[in-house]
Amino acid sequence: xxxxxxxxxxxxxxxxxxxxxxxxxxxxxxxxxxxxxxxxxxxxxxxxxxxxxxxxxxxxxxxxxxxxxxxxxxxxxxxxxxxxxxxxxxxxxxxxxxxxxxxxxxxxxxxxxxxxxxxxxxxxxxxxxxxxxxxxxxxxxxxxxxxxxxxxxxxxxxxxxxxxxxxxxxxxxxxxxxxxxxxxxxxxxxxxxxxxxxxxxxxxxxxxxxxxxxxxxxxxxxxxxxxxxxxxxxxxxxxxxxxxxxxxxxxxxxxxxxxxxxxxxxxxxxxxxxxxxxxxxxxxxxxxxxxxxxxxxxxxx
Amino acid sequence: xxxxxxxxxxxxxxxxxxxxxxxxxxxxxxxxxxxxxxxxxxxxxxxxxxxxxxxxxxxxxxxxxxxxxxxxxxxxxxxxxxxxxxxxxxxxxxxxxxxxxxxxxxxxxxxxxxxxxxxxxxxxxxxxxxxxxxxxxxxxxxxxxxxxxxxxxxxxxxxxxxxxxxxxxxxxxxxxxxxxxxxxxxxxxxxxxxxxxxxxxxxxxxxxxxxxxxxxxxxxxxxxxxxxxxxxxxxxxxxxxxxxxxxxxxxxxxxxxxxxxxxxxxxxxxxxxxxxxxxxxxxxxxxxxx
Numbered sequence: 001x002x003x004x005x006x007x008x009x010x011x012x013x014x015x016x017x018x019x020x021x022x023x024x025x026x027x028x029x030x031x032x033x034x035x036x037x038x039x040x041x042x043x044x045x046x047x048x049x050x051x052x053x054x055x056x057x058x059x060x061x062x063x064x065x066x067x068x069x070x071x072x073x074x075x076x077x078x079x080x081x082x083x084x085x086x087x088x089x090x091x092x093x094x095x096x097x098x099x100x101x102x103x104x105x106x107x108x109x110x111x112x113x114x115x116x117x118x119x120x121x122x123x124x125x126x127x128x129x130x131x132x133x134x135x136x137x138x139x140x141x142x143x144x145x146x147x148x149x150x151x152x153x154x155x156x157x158x159x160x161x162x163x164x165x166x167x168x169x170x171x172x173x174x175x176x177x178x179x180x181x182x183x184x185x186x187x188x189x190x191x192x193x194x195x196x197x198x199x200x201x202x203x204x205x206x207x208x209x210x211x212x213x214x215x216x217x218x219x220x221x222x223x224x225x226x227x228x229x230x231x232x233x234x235x236x237x238x239x240x241x242x243x244x245x246x247x248x249x250x251x252x253x254x255x256x257x258x259x260x261x262x263x264x265x266x267x268x269x270x271x272x273x274x275x276x277x278x279x280x281x282x283x284x285x286x287x288x289x290x291x292x293x294x295x296x297x298x299x300x301x
Numbered sequence: 302x303x304x305x306x307x308x309x310x311x312x313x314x315x316x317x318x319x320x321x322x323x324x325x326x327x328x329x330x331x332x333x334x335x336x337x338x339x340x341x342x343x344x345x346x347x348x349x350x351x352x353x354x355x356x357x358x359x360x361x362x363x364x365x366x367x368x369x370x371x372x373x374x375x376x377x378x379x380x381x382x383x384x385x386x387x388x389x390x391x392x393x394x395x396x397x398x399x400x401x402x403x404x405x406x407x408x409x410x411x412x413x414x415x416x417x418x419x420x421x422x423x424x425x426x427x428x429x430x431x432x433x434x435x436x437x438x439x440x441x442x443x444x445x446x447x448x449x450x451x452x453x454x455x456x457x458x459x460x461x462x463x464x465x466x467x468x469x470x471x472x473x474x475x476x477x478x479x480x481x482x483x484x485x486x487x488x489x490x491x492x493x494x495x496x497x498x499x500x501x502x503x504x505x506x507x508x509x510x511x512x513x514x515x516x517x518x519x520x521x522x523x524x525x526x527x528x529x530x531x532x533x534x535x536x537x538x539x540x541x542x543x544x545x546x547x548x549x550x551x552x553x554x555x556x557x558x559x560x561x562x563x564x565x566x567x568x569x570x571x572x573x574x575x576x577x578x579x580x581x582x583x584x585x586x587x588x589x590x591x
Contacts, residue, residue, distance in 0.1 A: 059409035060360040063416070110525045113359035114575050117518040121568025124440050124514060128561055138435070142424050213417075216367065217424075220417030227410040263428050270421030277414050281401070 015260040026259055035145045035265075038153055039251035042208040042221065045160040047244030048167055049205040050226035051236075052198060055178040060109055061098050061199060063219040064116040065206040068094045070215035071123035073140050078130040083140065084155045087210060091203035094119070099196035143214030143266040145255065156211050163204035166197075174198060175236055212251060213266040221247060224273040228280040246276055326557055334446045335510070335553050339563075341451075341458035342507045343519065343549040347542030348465050349503045350524030351534075352496055355476040359521050361398055361497065364412045366504045366516040368394045368419025373438040373513065374426035383438065384453055387508050391501035394419060399494045440562045441512030443553060454506045461506075464499055472496065473534055511552075511564035518564075519545055522571025529578040544574060 016022055027033055053062050069087040076086020094115065101111050127137055139147070148156075167174070177184040177191050185191045202222075209218035225246035229239045254269030261268075316322055327333055353362045369387045376386025397415050402408035427435055437445065446454075465472065474482040475492045483489050500520075507516040523544035527537040548570040552563035 054407075054410055057406070057409055059413040060363075063360070063363070063413055109357050109359040110354055110521065110528075113363065113517070113521045114525060114572060116363065117515075117522055117568055117575075118572040120514050121518060121565055121572065124512075124562070124568075125565045128565065141439070142420075213421075216370075216420045217417045219413045220421075223410050223413045224417075227407070227414070264424045267421045267425040267428070270417050274414055274418035274421070 026256055031146055031148075032255075032259065034148050034150075034153055035255050036252065038145055038148050038156055039212055039255055039269075040248060041156050041160045042212045043225075043247035043251045044244055045163055045208045046205050046221045047225050047229075047247035048164060048240055049201055050222040050247070051229065051240045051243050052167075052174060052178055053202055053205070054223055054226045054230055056195075056198070058199070058202060059219065059223050060112050062202050062206055062222050064098065064112050064119070065091045065095060065199075065203050066210055066215045066218035067116055067123070068119040069203075069207055069210045069218075070140050071119040071126065073210075073215075074123050074126035074130065074136075077136055078126045082151065082155075083136075084152050084207070084211070088155070088159060088204070088207050091206055092200055095199040095203035096196060099199035139214070140210075141214050141216045142264065143210070143212055143217065145212050145265055146258075148211065152211060156208055159204050160208055163201050163208075166201050170194060170197070213269050217266050217270045220270050220273050221250070224277040225250065228277045231280050231284040247273070250276060326554060331444045331446070332553070332557065334448065334451050335443045335563075336550070338446045338451045338454040338506075339443060339510050339549040339553055340546055341455045342503075342510050343545040344542050345458040345461040345503045346507050346516075346519045347523050347527075347545035348462055348538055349496075349500055350520040350522075350545070351527065351538045351541045352465070352472055352476055353500060353520055354524045354528050355473075356493075356496065358496070358500070360409055360412045361402075362500055362504065362520050363517045364398065364416035364419075365391050365394050365497075365501055366508060366513050366520070367416050368423075369504060369508045369513045369516070370438060371419045371423035371426060372505070373508065374423045374430060374435065377438075378426045378430035382447075382450065382453075384450055384505060384509055387505035388457075388502065390419065391505045392498060395494075395497040395501040399497045403490070437512075438508075439512050439514045441508070441510050441515065441564045443510045443556070443563045446509065450509060454510075457502050457506045461499055461503055464495070468492070468495060510549075511567055512562070515564040515568050518568040518571045519548065522568075522575055523548065526571075526574045526578040529575075529582050548574075 016025075027036070050062075053059060069091045072086040072088070072090025073083035074086075075090065076083050079086075098112060098115065138144070173184070173189045174194055176187070177189050177194050181191055205222050206218055209221040212218075213221055226239075226243040228246055229243035232242055233239050250269055250272040254265055254272050257268045258265035316325075327336070350362075353359060369391050372386035372388070372390030373383040374386075375390065376383045379386070394415055398408075398412055401415075402411035423438075471482070471487045471492055472495075474485070475487050475489055479489055504516050504520060507519055511519060524537075524541040526544055527541035531537045531540060548567045549563070551570060552566035555561075555566050556563040
């Protein structure tokens, strides 16, 4: 990495076994408090929204949206605008498209794939046009949570609050439609509109996760905590709470470890999320031998 | 790095005479290497891509290309040729995805987690290596392909095409109708794992040329276009190969004169081709109904 490309590498604080002193060191710097706050917002948003992403099988769409965020952000940099604004604008615009297409052609992942192809190509082109490949490239692709601006934090907070309120407003019909789309539709739930609207909300989660771990790694923060939670419990509210807790733990611990270790914070966050998911899979492997979550839910209702 | 820094490219005038241009294009060894390796890698991508599209493996293909980042940066950190790292990590990724994602439901989560974990690992290797080498890994380094790499790429591509040709009928059968194929004795699990491994090798040879970020476009783009144009498998595979080779050639040629990585042009062509095929199909369907 070039000089100052990532503040992560510059940090090598000494770890003491005194938890009070460590806590004070950890939260002593403004950038660390900002990072922990941003991580908390993103973890809450991703934990909640990710629950439905996993249920609805939208991991690939979520991943495509994070990559499209990269295009939006690099395009905004090229135009001299705020990267976060470009990221949110393009992901939400594309989300409408992906949402509409997903409804029409279920299982056709090629469409999502082709949107992804163009998004990545344009993203690389924009970067090449604007600055060559700068530190910003690394921040966009691999996250830069230790160097967020106050403006980034405000945008993240507002977008996250909007997304969570939107989920709260449609919670019951969304859960119903995610569990059994056909039955929900026959009961008068506007499944199609709900589906498109939900992908737009996923775009916000994608933007939030991108702020924390970068566009390339973001999808794990959305799906790994939620998928782990769904293997641990079949109860939706408990599952969502667990999903948020796992996301929070991965984010906080990742930031804390990176504070004492000279390696990239995004690596620690993604690895922790992956390890929790892997361990949960191992622990629940027998229970999930024949019964899937979907079936269990279908029986419960 | 030539295409990125522009050291070689600048000062080469483009003439209207195609023969002169072609001579100029192929006078340097690095260009010939790029064309030979690019062609071989494109053929492999075109063949395997068809089955990726047919079996809805786009997400897995995307994940395998991206975890290659860890392989390439890990190999750089260890001081070996990136292609060995790519082959190793992509095969491991294929095994993980194939092993953990046996059931359709939840498979997308497996792919997503494996992908992000792989990329995170790549980030660690990059930090360990402490270099600016991420950009060639991400967007490719077509003009920095060594003679050894050309040889590896050609050998792997021949092996890929050979493997697919051998398994062509069961692969096609399993892709078109899994249940009937299984009833007729095709081992679906074996076919799926084989395809994932072939895919892993394919993206490993493509990644050094057009980068881990954009290899996906060469695997899925031409094949998705071909599948739209022709319902007949043989023709579709042939078209898919022709398109991917064409995209690579145009991308390499244009980037010789214009200081941009070839992968940017390859991606643009792949997407435009796909849109054109969709528009053509849409028009055909409307006139068919009328």
